[in-house]
Amino acid sequence: MDVREAIRTRRSVRRYSDAAVDIQVLHRLVEAGCWAPTADNAQTWRFVVVTDAARMSKLRMIAPGFIGRAPAAIAVCQDMAEAERRLGAADAMALAPMDSAMAALNIMLEAHAEGLGTCVVASFNRDALQKLLRLPEHVVPLLLVAVGYAKATPSAPPREVDGVCYFEEYHE
Amino acid sequence: MSSHGQAQLAAALQEIVGFLVVSARGLIDEPPHYGPMRLLDAAARVVDALEEEGLTTPDTPRFREGIESVLDAWGASTDEFVASLDAVILGLVD
DSSP states (O other): OOHHHHHHHOOBOOEEOSOOOOHHHHHHHHHHHHTSOOGGGOOOEEEEEEOOHHHHHHHHHHOTTOOSOOSEEEEEEEEHHHHHHHHOHHHHHHHHHHHHHHHHHHHHHHHHHTTOEEEEEOOSOHHHHHHHTTOOTTEEEEEEEEEEOEEEOOOOOOOOOTTTOOSSSOOO | OOHHHHHHHHHHHHHHHHHHHHHHHHHHHSOTTHHHHHHHHHHHHHHHHHHHTTOOOTTHHHHHHHHHHHHHHTTSOHHHHHHHHHHHHHHTTO
16 A cells, blocks of 8 residues: 555544454554654664453453454553663653654554554553553553454544645744 | 353443443543543443343344444534434434
């Protein structure tokens, strides 16, 4: 799939079929995430792939933003201890979430190219997710990406470029 | 209903109860308009759980379609979302 087409046709999917996602495919999605840029090339992200039915049930409980019954999820996390060591505390706080967001977008575009639907989720109880995934205190979950085969694909809300794009100088 | 079916339904309802409790905590910090979405998602989860155990009425498919249409309208305009929701509500008294 052409990158332009992928960017414009990806949707946030909230209804999924029951079909499982192959573990090798999920691994490829994480690999795509690892090709995202990072501040100082720090690559302090950590990814936890979840497919186990019982764990997914608990995930749906503690992540209210996780709408629909996607059969898999990828938690995009940051090793904040390592990020602080590489970037300093202030930059780690500011930049690690951006790195995670760029990785998540790569994951979603790769998934789209694979014929999968995704939805990025930030509405979850962080402490509970940390416990569910057995993350140590310094590894912080920042985003969840729901992954599965779309049962329904929503239409795209309009995108307005005029009015948000300025050349050379901002003006009211 | 078989004992297996009862256990399945109990597990599904427990997941929904947990979802509601976690949502209650989350909504303290989240944008107010997330509230309607959480309630609708809970409704969809209940319908799912009932359907999986065959606990349906003749109205269930229509009700499910209505909820799904509202969920699909999420992310579109607020007007479209509210109109979809209003249509489902009026459908309750057909």
